[in-house]
Amino acid sequence: MKKTFSFMLTLVLAISLVLSGCGADKNNNTGANNGGEKVESDGTGKDFKIGMVTDVGGVNDKSFNQSAWEALQRVTAETGAETKFLESKGEADMEPNLNNFVREGFNLTWGIGFLFTDAITKVASENPDAKLAVIDAVVDAPNVTSVTFAEHEGSFLVGVVAGLMTKTDKIGFVGGMDIPVIKRFEAGFLAGVKAVKPDIKVNVVYTGAFDKPDLGKSAAATMYNSGIDIIFHASGGTGNGVFNEAADRKKNGEDVWVIGVDKDQSLEFGDEVTLTSMMKGVETAVHKVSKDLIAGNFEGGKVQELGLKDDAVGLPETSTKNVPKDVLEKVEEYKGKIISGEITVPTE
Numbered sequence: 205m206k207k208t209f210s211f212m213l214t215l216v217l218a219i220s221l222v223l224s225g226c227g228a229d230k231n232n233n234t235g236a237n238n239g240g241e242k243v244e245s246d247g248t249g250k251d252f253k254i255g256m257v258t259d260v261g262g263v264n265d266k267s268f269n270q271s272a273w274e275a276l277q278r279v280t281a282e283t284g285a286e287t288k289f290l291e292s293k294g295e296a297d298m299e300p301n302l303n304n305f306v307r308e309g310f311n312l313t314w315g316i317g318f319l320f321t322d323a324i325t326k327v328a329s330e331n332p333d334a335k336l337a338v339i340d341a342v343v344d345a346p347n348v349t350s351v352t353f354a355e356h357e358g359s360f361l362v363g364v365v366a367g368l369m370t371k372t373d374k375i376g377f378v379g380g381m382d383i384p385v386i387k388r389f390e391a392g393f394l395a396g397v398k399a400v401k402p403d404i405k406v407n408v409v410y411t412g413a414f415d416k417p418d419l420g421k422s423a424a425a426t427m428y429n430s431g432i433d434i435i436f437h438a439s440g441g442t443g444n445g446v447f448n449e450a451a452d453r454k455k456n457g458e459d460v461w462v463i464g465v466d467k468d469q470s471l472e473f474g475d476e477v478t479l480t481s482m483m484k485g486v487e488t489a490v491h492k493v494s495k496d497l498i499a500g501n502f503e504g505g506k507v508q509e510l511g512l513k514d515d516a517v518g519l520p521e522t523s524t525k526n527v528p529k530d531v532l533e534k535v536e537e538y539k540g541k542i543i544s545g546e547i548t549v550p551t552e
Contacts, residue, residue, distance in 0.1 A: 248499075249279065249498040250285065252283070252285040253287075253308070253311055254276060254286070254287045254288075254313075254497070255288050255289070255310040255312070255314065256272055256273060256287070256288070256289045256313070256314040256490075257289070257298060257315050258272075258273075258289060258290070258292055258317075259292060259316055259317035260292055260293065260294060260295070260415045261415045261440035261442075263291055265440045265444075266441065266444060266467070266469065266472045266473075267441065267443065267467055267469070268316065268465075268466045269316050269317075270467070271487040271490075272316045272487065275487040275488070275489075275490035275491040276289070276490065276491075279494045279495060279498075282495070283495065283498055285494075285498060288310075290304065295319055298319065298320055298323040299323040299326060302315060302323055302327045302336070303331075306334045311335065311497060312336070312494060313336050314336075314337050314494075315336065315341075316339050317339060317341070318340045318341045319383070324336050324341070325344075328343060328345040332346075335348075335349075335497065336348045336349075337351065337490075339351050339486055339489065339490070340352055340353070340385045342507050345505065346504045346505040347505075348504055348505070349502075349506055349508075351493065351507075351508055351510070352507065352508070352510070353484045353486075353517055354388075354511030354512065354517055355389045355392065355482070355517060356388040356389070356392030356551050357511045357517055357542055358512065358518050358519075359388070359389045359390075359396065359438075359482050360392040360393070360396035360542065361482070361512075361518060361535050361538060362436055362480055363392065363395060363397040363398075364396045364399060364400050364534060364538055365396075365479065365480055365519075365523075365531055365535060366393070366396070366436060367396065367397040367398075367399070367400035367401040367404060368400050368401075368534060369434065369461075369479065369527070370404070370433055370434050372431045372433045373401065373403075374404075374430065374431045374432040374433065375397055375434050375435070376406065376409070376424075376432040376434070377389075377394070377407070377435070377436050378409050378420060378424065378427075378435055378438070378439050378442070378443065378446055379408070379409070379410040379411070379438050380410070380411060380412075380414040380438065380439035380440050380442050380443075381410070381412060381413065382410045382412070386438050386439075387551070387552050389436075389438035389465070390438070391549075391551055392549050392550070393406070393436050394408075395549055399538065400534070407427060407430070409426075409427070411423055411439060411442050413442055414439060414440030414441055415441045416445070417441060417442060417443075417448065418445055419442055420439055420442040420443050420445030420446040421445030421448050422445070423445075424449035424450065424462075425449050428453055432460075433459060433461065434462075434479060435450070435460075435461070435462050437463070437464070437465055438465045438482075443462075443469075447464075447469070450477040451476070454476055461477065461478070461479035461526075462478055462479065463478075463480055463481065464478050464480070464481030466481075466482075466486060467483060468481050468483055468520035468522055469481045470520070475525045475526060479526050479527065480519050480520070480526065481520055482517065482519070483517065483520050485510060485514075485515075485517070488516070489510065512539055512542050512543050513543050518539070519532075519535065
């Protein structure tokens with residue numbers, strides 16, 4: 205692909221958003237980054253505190269939450285702002301975690317994921333002076349910035365790759381929880397596969413969790429045993445198990461692949477098992493909104509959906525390692541049709 209996610213910096217120039225506030229449960233893991241010797245900062249953010257509450261996948265999920273935390277680490281390095289995360293072990297932790305940051309007077313608090321919809325709605329209502337931001341959910345409140353992505357559009361493109369590259373004409377999709385954002389991944393992927401291979405049936409499995417690699421490994425094993433040779437996962441940390449199963453089979457000479465999600469997962473799991481990834485600009489969005497806050501450009505009550513037209517979703521440049529040129533050219537063709545409106549990608 206000619207474009208990479210560095211282009212998303214131009215995309216999120218459209219986001220002038222900001223936020224703050226909310227907290228944690230004392231039994232949850234925390235992480236902080238307050239500058240220190242490694243920080244080269246102009247000092248403009250030294251008086252700011254930005255918090256982030258993960259969903260149940262944890263901060264080291266090698267996917268969604270990790271992208272957001274890496275964005276805040278960049279903010280610390282660039283501005284000297286204090287950044288901190290709190291991990292949610294379950295949905296019951298989310299509201300207390302948010303409130304913890306609110307009580308500590310954080311200037312901005314992130315909730316990472318759709319599951320934060322109710323918790324942020326309540327915390328924002330009870331703390332109108334706190335600024336909050338949420339990824340993958342829409343919260344209608346004047347002190348909340350909402351950022352969503354057109355996952356279905358990017359998933360359509362990796363569906364095209366899977367459809368053109370399967371050798372068995374059997375493809376799988378492993379989802380985490382059965383929620384709207386993951387259904388968008390599924391719908392787009394299935395549409396992309398059907399666009400190039402109308403007769404292929406995609407086997408869809410939901411594990412019900414974003415933090416259970418063992419469930420991902422089991423689902424992948426069943427799929428590969430059935431003859432499926434390419435699996436696209438949208439399951440957070442559960443997807444680590446999908447990669448582990450593929451790696452085990454590669455060692456035994458099996459020709460199987462995984463399509464990663466959210467980040468360029470070839471950087472974590474290697475080119476040997478990662479066919480490509482459906483990247484989305486979580487890191488770019490969290491970085492931009494947080495720095496806008498420091499710059500004094502908070503604008504609550506806004507919702508921004510970022511898609512292919514913004515280069516906020518799509519394939520990484522490393523796709524050239526395993527995806528042939530003619531397939532990538534076909535991906536570009538479909539990308540143009542989606543951006544122009546010739547193709548409308550389903551969301552469910």
